[in-house]
Amino acid sequence: MFSFIKSKLQKIFTTVTSKLGSFFSRKTIDDAALKELETLLISSDVGVATTKSIIAELKKDVDLGMYNGMQLKSRMHKILLDILLSLPHFAxxxxxxxxxxxxxxxxxxxxxxxxxxxxxxxxxxxxxxxxxxxxxxxxxxxxxxxxxxxxxxxxxxxxxxxxxxxxxxxxxxxxxxxxxxxxxxxxxxxxxxxxxxxxxxxxxxxxxxxxxxxxxxxxxxxxxxxxxxxxxxxxxxxxxxxxxxxxxxxxxxxxxxxxxxxxxxxxxxxxxxxxxxxxxxxxxxxxxxxxxxxxxxxxxxxxxx
Ligand SMILES: Nc1nc2c(ncn2[C@@H]2O[C@H](COP(=O)(O)OP(=O)(O)OP(=O)(O)O)[C@@H](O)[C@H]2O)c(=O)[nH]1
Ligand SMILES: [Mg+2]
The missing domain is CATH 3.40.50.300 (P-loop containing nucleotide triphosphate hydrolases)
Structure with missing residues (x-):
């Protein structure tokens, strides 16, 4: 079965989701990769301030020297979800x-x-x-x-x-x-x-x-x-x-x-x-x-x- 984004929001899927996928399959994520990711997020309307805060979070892990694409994906999942769930929840x-x-x-x-x-x-x-x-x-x-x-x-x-x-x-x-x-x-x-x-x-x-x-x-x-x-x-x-x-x-x-x-x-x-x-x-x-x-x-x- 197609996901919602894949079937209904196709443009997002073919641009953002597929480009993110290319990061998640990398063996190592370093500062240069984070720079590329920053550009992708800004060009995807995440906004400069919000993007900076996401990248700053990710950089902490890169500085600790542990990073591959899969770890990046799971960290991003948590960071992005936290942003959405930080709001007074709309019932x-x-x-x-x-x-x-x-x-x-x-x-x-x-x-x-x-x-x-x-x-x-x-x-x-x-x-x-x-x-x-x-x-x-x-x-x-x-x-x-x-x-x-x-x-x-x-x-x-x-x-x-x-x-x-x-x-x-x-x-x-x-x-x-x-x-x-x-x-x-x-x-x-x-x-x-x-x-x-x-x-x-x-x-x-x-x-x-x-x-x-x-x-x-x-x-x-x-x-x-x-x-x-x-x-x-x-x-x-x-x-x-x-x-x-x-x-x-x-x-x-x-x-x-x-x-x-x-x-x-x-x-x-x-x-x-x-x-x-x-x-x-x-x-x-x-x-x-x-x-x-x-x-x-x-x-x-x-x-x-
Ligand atoms: N593709 C697409 N078009 C939409 C969507 N929602 C609304 N539109 C189109 O956008 C145009 C404007 O929508 P309206 O609902 O008239 O907007 P409005 O806010 O009521 O506008 P005003 O009455 O002038 O203040 C219309 O041509 C809609 O068909 C959507 O989700 N997707
Ligand atoms: Mg109207």
């Missing part, structure tokens, strides 16, 4: 569990335009309706006229209900209505789509903060997850925007989108180490089922080949 098991068990069942999506919010919402809605849950989507991207239509398509595909506002309605007031509907009509899951672009970034951040307050007025904080979509193909360029969202909306988790389009894949480590936000889902295509809960153990094992 993916609580995703969508009933509110009375304090599971996360309200998902506020944020992220820049084109990063994959609406598409990922469609996939997540489908995941939940497949489990027999009653799902409500709120089309709070009122900035772009075509946005509610796009979300309606996804609602149809996943058999979720959708609340669309009146033209020009304030998104926070629509979200407020959405929360009331969610409670009054006993939905299991509420998912809110937002705009990725306004006249200015400051406006956007203010609007998102206002939307968040509208949700928090009606629902307990323990139920609410703010999910930030990041386009994996943008790599390190996505960091500045991620920081901006993090500052204004207190992000619970990241959905790393378009993993099918990148041959890198190291960004998950840079996100964990430099942003301290857990990656919760990976998406890898435009079809409904092309989403997966991120599993650190599996990801590291498969990335190393």
């Amino acid at each position: 993916t098991s609580s995703l969508g569990s009933p509110a009375d068990k304090l599971g996360l069942n309200v998902f506020l999506f944020v992220g820049i335009n084109g990063s994959g919010k609406t598409t990922s919402i469609g996939k997540l809605a489908h995941l939940f309706t497949q489990q027999g849950k009653k799902v409500l989507l709120v089309a709070a991207d009122t900035f772009r006229a075509a946005a509610p239509e796009q979300l309606k398509e996804w609602a149809l595909r996943s058999s979720a209900d959708i609340l669309v506002g009146k033209e020009g309605q304030d998104p926070a007031s629509l979200v407020f209505q959405g929360c009331e509907k969610f409670k009054n009509e006993h939905y299991d899951i509420l998912i809110i789509d937002t705009a990725g672009r306004l006249q200015t970034k400051v406006n956007l951040m203010h609007e998102l903060a206002k939307i968040k307050r509208a949700v928090e007025k009606q629902l307990p904080a323990q139920q609410i997850a703010t999910l930030l979509t990041i386009d994996a193909m943008l790599g390190q360029n996505s960091f500045e925007q991620a920081k901006l969202f993090k500052e204004s909306t207190d992000v619970t988790g990241i959905i790393l989108t378009k993993m099918d389009g990148t041959g890198k894949g190291g960004i998950v480590f840079a996100i964990a180490q430099e942003l301290s936000i857990p990656v919760v889902f990976l998406t890898f295509g435009e079809q409904t089922e092309q989403i997966k809960i991120f599993d650190p153990q599996e990801y590291v094992t498969e990335l190393l080949g």
Whole structure:
């Protein structure tokens, strides 16, 4: 059976995983090899700071004079996994569990335009309706006229209900209505789509903060997850925007989108180490089922080949 990376994230497999393999088959690993490895990690989006810390760890062993490719592989496995597991663990098991068990069942999506919010919402809605849950989507991207239509398509595909506002309605007031509907009509899951672009970034951040307050007025904080979509193909360029969202909306988790389009894949480590936000889902295509809960153990094992 093909591994997840090999079959779904082919570009990563053919670049990073196969290049790492050439290190792991070496008889000796010395300083020169670590230099080469450093270049590979940086070019795979691991990020300069995170790469330096990984290489510094590996160098301790090289200095002790013991090293072959297989030992390198097992050390890297531990170091990379530690980076991912060092975060306050996101309870993916609580995703969508009933509110009375304090599971996360309200998902506020944020992220820049084109990063994959609406598409990922469609996939997540489908995941939940497949489990027999009653799902409500709120089309709070009122900035772009075509946005509610796009979300309606996804609602149809996943058999979720959708609340669309009146033209020009304030998104926070629509979200407020959405929360009331969610409670009054006993939905299991509420998912809110937002705009990725306004006249200015400051406006956007203010609007998102206002939307968040509208949700928090009606629902307990323990139920609410703010999910930030990041386009994996943008790599390190996505960091500045991620920081901006993090500052204004207190992000619970990241959905790393378009993993099918990148041959890198190291960004998950840079996100964990430099942003301290857990990656919760990976998406890898435009079809409904092309989403997966991120599993650190599996990801590291498969990335190393
Ligand atoms: N290859 C690939 N394309 C994707 C993936 N997720 C989303 N896309 C595409 O990326 C484009 C943008 O996705 P949207 O979901 O519209 O992004 P958005 O964040 O809602 O954008 P705005 O509504 O403009 O803020 C669309 O063409 C999607 O089909 C993915 O995992 N893989
Ligand atoms: Mg959208």
